Amino acid sequence: MGALLALASAVLYGLSDFAGGLVSRRASFMATALAGQLGGLALAALLGIFVAAPATTAADLGWGALSGVGTGIGMLFLFRGLTNGSMSVVVPLSAVGGVALPVVVGVAFLGERPAVLAWAGVVLALPALWLVGRTRGGGGSNGAVDALIAGAGIATQYLALAQARPGAGLWPVVSGRVAAILILLPLVLATHPRLPARLAPAAAAAGALAALALACYLLATRQQLVVIAVVLSSLYPAIPVLLGITVLRERLSSRQVTGLLAAAAAVVLLALG
Template sequence: MGPLLALASAVLYGIADVAGGLLSRRAGFAAVALAGQLGGLVLTLAAAALSGVGTGLGMLYLYRGLSRGTMSVVVPVSAVNGLALPVLAGVVLLGDRPSAPAWLGVAVAVPALWLVSRDAGNGDGGHGEGGPGSGAATIDAMIAGVGIGVQYLALAQAGPESGLWPVVAGRCAAALAILPLLRTSPRTSDGARGLPARLVPWAALTGGLAALALVCYMLAARLQLVAVAVVLSSLYPAIPVLLGVTVLRERLRRAQAAGLAGVAAAIVLLTAG
């Protein structure tokens, strides 16, 4: 059950990131991030209440990076950074001892994540690789990865008796961390800084999906090693590629195909270990 919950977390996160990235190009990224966290807060409050600082930091810089750079740079950098920190901390600080197949799965997952999402942002309407803002977007992605890693580590420390309250508390802290930045966020190419009313439900929905992803991850981390749960949950960049191929009829590049094969191999190794 633990691996299935971690993979469910990856699927939900992947969908939420695609939707959030697209919304961040049509409205202010801070407003999209805030609406998403509030949407997640509503969902988790209805379900049941401290990774909030990590969540707010990670999502704020992730959406800012997506708003001014390419998905093919921002997504893999943030994913790999977000994976590396908790895995290392799990082994060094928490005493995790993954099996040999699990270690091999970790080793396969890192390059697979990079390959599967390297070309995800090409042809996205002016956000081509190496374009304006690409360097700043990479820095944003690195900071986002640290925030995501902190989020994963913090949630893994929540005991079973805490229920869903750690996720709820995280939504509150994340929203409060983002709120002061709304007035300082730059305008989009369309002149938007805030979030148009018609996009509020969609932004809130992305936050709801991300909150569900965190709930699945938190439950998975209680049932298996943190290092394994983090790697499985971090395979979410494969979801945008799969959606692009199956739903949008996008062409699958050889690097992405190799990355997807690596993701599949990593899943087998991690769940077997």
């Protein structure tokens, strides 16, 4: 069940990135990120009411808030990279960074020991994420710094959220959305970016999908090693690629085909492990 929840998180996050990326290309990336977090807060608070939380503590909310700081930073630099037209660098590099750091921390500091098959899945997932995110003509380094910062933010998001105890329900996700909003709001107020009214619902919906993805991830960590849950949840770049084929009629490169096949194999290995 934990693996399925983590995969559901990946699908939802992929849908969120696809929608958010489209909006951020037509409006301010900062305004898009803030609207997304507001939409995520609304949905997370609603879901939190219906999920049992018998022992929510300040520490749990604190871990959620730290996760939200990672979210705010990660989404801000991810959308800025996408706005700069460097998707071929930002998406794969941020995804690999978002996986590699939690794996290192999980093994070195949390004492997690994945099985041999799971380790094979982890090792296979890293190049798969890189290949899936690479697009034609993506050989330049533009956006590399944005990608590294976004990856660090995503890693913080996953690691911190996983530290919240099961008794906290989904309230750490809620506190995370509040923290992300507090990170983004001063920047939006200082720069006065514009988000056309017609795009606001799409931006909010993208954020709501991301919040739901985090809720699925949080539930997955309660049934699965954090290392495995992070890797499975981080396979989300495959979803925008598949949507690009079916919705935008884009063509896959040979690298992306290889990456998708490797990602599918990694899922099988992680599930069996």
